[in-house]
Amino acid sequence: xxxxxxxxxxxxxxxxxxxxxxxxxxxxxxxxxxxxxxxxxxxxxxxxxxxxxxxxxxxxxxxxxxxxxxxxxxxxxxxxxxxxxxxxxxxxxxxxxxxxxxxxxxxxxxxxxxxxxxxxxxxxxxxxxxxxxxxxxxxxxx
Numbered sequence: 001x002x003x004x005x006x007x008x009x010x011x012x013x014x015x016x017x018x019x020x021x022x023x024x025x026x027x028x029x030x031x032x033x034x035x036x037x038x039x040x041x042x043x044x045x046x047x048x049x050x051x052x053x054x055x056x057x058x059x060x061x062x063x064x065x066x067x068x069x070x071x072x073x074x075x076x077x078x079x080x081x082x083x084x085x086x087x088x089x090x091x092x093x094x095x096x097x098x099x100x101x102x103x104x105x106x107x108x109x110x111x112x113x114x115x116x117x118x119x120x121x122x123x124x125x126x127x128x129x130x131x132x133x134x135x136x137x138x139x140x141x142x
Contacts, residue, residue, distance in 0.1 A: 011042030
């Protein structure tokens, strides 16, 4: 499983999760298996993402093209929501914590309560976003 976590700084497991996807200067790619982090790579956001901008759309497509199963950030804009939804990539809202803790929280919940949707995985306790409304994974509208 590959997770991309939006970071507020230079990236890495000690960085802090960004409150918004489009304003993240870096993303930490976490490759994991059986709740264990196997590898970490940092991707510097090559664009100046702005809300409603094409740059966020391009970078979301880049992450989806890297085989990312899930993306973690505080909030997602409409462009990246559309791209990730079309790619079957799960979007999970977590913030105000180190990237390491967000990845571990995702992996620990995902390991116990995962159902497959498209090519991504959706832990049933997380809130996912779809264009126009929020849905609780495994349940009805929130």
